[in-house]
Amino acid sequence: MTVPLDEALLRGLVPGVLGVLVRRGVDFAAAEDAVQEALVEAVRVWPADPPRDPKGWLVTVAWRRFLDATRSDAARRRREERVEEEPVPGPSGELDDSLQLYFLCAHPSLSPSSAVALTLRAVGGLTTRQIAEAYLVPEATMAQRISRAKRTIAGARLDRPGDVATVLRVLYLVFNEGYSGDVDLVAEAIRLARQLRAALDHPEVAGLLALMLLHSARRAARTAPDGSLVPLASQDRGRWDPAAIAEGVQILQTALSRDRLGEYQAQAAIAALHADAASAEETDWVQILEWYDELVRLTDSPVVRLNRVVAVAEADGSRAGLAALAELDPGLPRYAAVAAYLHERDGAPVTAARLYAEAARAATTLPERDHLTRQAARLNAQLT
Amino acid sequence: MAKYLLLKHYRGAPAAVNDVSMDHWSPEEVTAHIQYMNDFAAKLEEAGEYVDGQALAPDGMWVRYDGEGRPPVTDGPFAETKDLIAGFMIIDVDGPERAVELAGELSAAPGKDGKPIHEWLEVRPLYGEPSLVTE
Numbered sequence: 001m002t003v004p005l006d007e008a009l010l011r012g013l014v015p016g017v018l019g020v021l022v023r024r025g026v027d028f029a030a031a032e033d034a035v036q037e038a039l040v041e042a043v044r045v046w047p048a049d050p051p052r053d054p055k056g057w058l059v060t061v062a063w064r065r066f067l068d069a070t071r072s073d074a075a076r077r078r079r080e081e082r083v084e085e086e087p088v089p090g091p092s093g094e095l096d097d098s099l100q101l102y103f104l105c106a107h108p109s110l111s112p113s114s115a116v117a118l119t120l121r122a123v124g125g126l127t128t129r130q131i132a133e134a135y136l137v138p139e140a141t142m143a144q145r146i147s148r149a150k151r152t153i154a155g156a157r158l159d160r161p162g163d164v165a166t167v168l169r170v171l172y173l174v175f176n177e178g179y180s181g182d183v184d185l186v187a188e189a190i191r192l193a194r195q196l197r198a199a200l201d202h203p204e205v206a207g208l209l210a211l212m213l214l215h216s217a218r219r220a221a222r223t224a225p226d227g228s229l230v231p232l233a234s235q236d237r238g239r240w241d242p243a244a245i246a247e248g249v250q251i252l253q254t255a256l257s258r259d260r261l262g263e264y265q266a267q268a269a270i271a272a273l274h275a276d277a278a279s280a281e282e283t284d285w286v287q288i289l290e291w292y293d294e295l296v297r298l299t300d301s302p303v304v305r306l307n308r309v310v311a312v313a314e315a316d317g318s319r320a321g322l323a324a325l326a327e328l329d330p331g332l333p334r335y336a337a338v339a340a341y342l343h344e345r346d347g348a349p350v351t352a353a354r355l356y357a358e359a360a361r362a363a364t365t366l367p368e369r370d371h372l373t374r375q376a377a378r379l380n381a382q383l384t
Numbered sequence: 385m386a387k388y389l390l391l392k393h394y395r396g397a398p399a400a401v402n403d404v405s406m407d408h409w410s411p412e413e414v415t416a417h418i419q420y421m422n423d424f425a426a427k428l429e430e431a432g433e434y435v436d437g438q439a440l441a442p443d444g445m446w447v448r449y450d451g452e453g454r455p456p457v458t459d460g461p462f463a464e465t466k467d468l469i470a471g472f473m474i475i476d477v478d479g480p481e482r483a484v485e486l487a488g489e490l491s492a493a494p495g496k497d498g499k500p501i502h503e504w505l506e507v508r509p510l511y512g513e514p515s516l517v518t519e
Contacts, residue, residue, distance in 0.1 A: 111478050113385045114432070135385065137435050137476045145432025176515040177385055186516060215516045222516075229514060270519060307519055366511040 019097020
């Protein structure tokens with residue numbers, strides 16, 4: 001009899017197993033390789049012969065793989081002797097272990113793409129091939145990116161507390177910047193954020209998880225069957241995922257009640273207000289604008305200021321929006337798209353059509369370009 | 385994380401600084417040039433930034449649809465075509481600054497007298513995926 005493999009359960013064990021090996025004195029790069037091999041073995045063996053103690057099984061196999069690798073490499077003999085002489089401690093505080101891994105894989109010395117790749121492999125337990133497919137690069141390239149990342153952090157110590165903001169940024173990138181392939185990076189980012197929240201009691205971790213849940217809840221509604229983008233105001237809200245929204249809102253409320261506001265909580269609050277509106281017309285733009293003011297205060301980001309302009313227009317009218325827009329740098333990404341939207345609302349379709357076409361030329365993704373082109377075409381058709 | 389296409393032109397780019405056509409180099413200079421290109425690709429792969437690269441033969445033709453039930457019309461090649469692509473490389477890097485840095489390095493490939501060609505390379509971003517967080 002075979003039992004279907006619970007891949008999420010398997011991959012959830014990865015940080016803990018890796019942590020045990022590192023505690024036993026195995027260097028991070030070698031431990032990570034050994035855990036990957038144990039995972040491959042688990043996928044092969046478990047369906048026919050499921051272990052009673054999955055984590056213990058993985059630790060045993062990974063440890064053996066590490067010893068095999070060390071033995072097969074004569075040049076490493078000295079290190080092998082050193083490690084084998086060391087007493088093997090029992091499983092230690094496993095939450096601590098996995099937490100250290102998050103920090104290590106988001107180490108500030110890593111480039112964003114390296115930190116993302118390493119996190120997905122060492123914390124997420126994905127294979128190099130899966131990560132390569134998710135980012136549309138050859139497997140050899142991704143393998144190099146990961147081994148380079150491991151070399152970069154080779155000197156970093158696991159027991160030094162890191163900056164939680166760097167970890168959150170990496171998870172946010174996984175959530176927001178992947179391609180849609182076999183591996184669902186959105187689901188993976190949510191899983192990793194959940195796991196992090198279990199290990200680290202921090203309102204911004206909760207804020208990021210809430211933000212992810214609230215945005216992924218709208219995922220099915222944001223794309224039409226033909227693949228085109230459906231803007232928030234036109235989405236069929238009946239297709240939003242109410243369970244994800246409820247969970248996101250609940251996590252956010254708990255986080256906000258601790259009165260340690262941060263940018264992810266503020267972003268999640270904006271997403272929650274959108275989720276709360278039964279129709280686009282019922283959106284509480286006044287409150288959303290207040291949250292944007294908080295977000296500007298927290299981040300001082302030009303992109304946030306540009307998004308805030310839309311909220312100004314919705315709350316106080318398109319003239320107020322255009323006045324707020326005039327204070328921003330026209331070189332900002334999506335500036336022309338926001339300007340086009342405001343001019344159309346302000347009853348200037350000729351200007352709006354020109355700006356939509358300009359925005360389409362500046363778009364960085366195909367669905368956005370096509371959406372903006374259609375907007376320009378729609379206005380131009382009305383004008384002729 | 386963004387992908388860029390580095391385009392190398394036979395014709396159509398602004399004139400390079402060391403602008404001597406390859407058939408007027410010494411054979412050793414040609415070999416050194418090719419070696420530089422191969423080393424560059426290998427270095428990119430080692431850095432985890434390489435996606436693809438191909439050289440294109442200069443001969444080609446124009447093809448267009450000619451109506452229902454009719455074979456496509458072909459024409460050319462036209463010797464006077466202004467823009468002719470020699471090859472491309474696709475890279476996956478952290479941002480535009482890195483793409484420019486790498487293109488600059490590629491443009492330094494040695495040519496006549498072993499000196500950098502300083503040729504103009506075209507750098508074009510590929511479209512990415514729309515992000516999920518939109519407001």
